[in-house]
Amino acid sequence: EVQLVESGGGLVQPGRSLRLSCAASGFTFDDYAMHWVRQAPGKGLEWVSGISWNSGSIGYADSVKGRFTISRDNAKNSLYLQMNSLRAEDTALYYCAKDVRDYYGSGSSPFFDYWGQGTLVTVSS
Amino acid sequence: NFMLTQPHSVSESPGKTVTISCTRSSGSIASNYVQWYQQRPGSSPTTVIYEDNQRPSGVPDRFSGSIDSSSNSASLTISGLKTEDEADYYCQSYDSSSVVFGGGTKLTVL
Numbered sequence: 526e527v528q529l530v531e532s533g534g535g536l537v538q539p540g541r542s543l544r545l546s547c548a549a550s551g552f553t554f555d556d557y558a559m560h561w562v563r564q565a566p567g568k569g570l571e572w573v574s575g576i577s578w579n580s581g582s583i584g585y586a587d588s589v590k591g592r593f594t595i596s597r598d599n600a601k602n603s604l605y606l607q608m609n610s611l612r613a614e615d616t617a618l619y620y621c622a623k624d625v626r627d628y629y630g631s632g633s634s635p636f637f638d639y640w641g642q643g644t645l646v647t648v649s650s
Numbered sequence: 651n652f653m654l655t656q657p658h659s660v661s662e663s664p665g666k667t668v669t670i671s672c673t674r675s676s677g678s679i680a681s682n683y684v685q686w687y688q689q690r691p692g693s694s695p696t697t698v699i700y701e702d703n704q705r706p707s708g709v710p711d712r713f714s715g716s717i718d719s720s721s722n723s724a725s726l727t728i729s730g731l732k733t734e735d736e737a738d739y740y741c742q743s744y745d746s747s748s749v750v751f752g753g754g755t756k757l758t759v760l
Contacts, residue, residue: 560749566683570695572749620694622717631746636685638706640694
């Protein structure tokens with residue numbers, strides 16, 4: 526059974542940092558690209574970042590580019606999101622999502638077949 | 651980047667058919683696959699349609715997807731509506747640099 530378990534969320538002040546983790550199990554982690562998708566309270570889904578199976582291709586939404594860094598450790602079956610210079614508008618439930626393909630990047634047409642339950646990040650003073 | 655525009659909400663009675671649209675703002679709707687996700691309250695999204703019109707195993711054939719190049723839009727059609735179909739539905743596609751979601755449509759089955 527595929528499981529994606531996010532952790533690391535919490536209350537943080539504006540301008541501070543937070544690191545999210547996603548522990549994956551039930552599939553061969555290094556065969557697939559992975560993504561972070563967020564959902565602000567009462568709002569829709571927003572893609573945040575994606576990373577290919579070997580970290581060779583990475584992408585970010587314009588709203589987080591330069592502030593967030595996605596990474597993965599295939600030996601630990603884990604996905605990470607380092608979030609710096611956090612803003613109030615980053616407040617959201619952050620989902621880890623598995624891609625159906627191994628490659629993320631130009632021509633890949635990604636989509637998600639499994640999602641975690643999310644970890645809540647609240648940015649407030 | 652392009653945008654995907656969905657109606658904010660739709661409602662229909664049980665047993666009826668409803669169609670949710672997803673219009674691409676620029677570029678061809680046919681240039682990248684469209685997916686549809688269902689999100690029930692308090693739950694994570696699940697895929698109901700992928701690659702424009704494919705159903706994952708376990709999704710009933712009451713769910714179907716299509717694209718229309720003339721209107722540059724994709725559609726999700728749910729027939730034989732059940733109360734359990736009440737949820738938010740999101741379309742999703744991709745361009746050369748990022749994944750794009752539509753704003754979501756709240757389906758009420760009343």
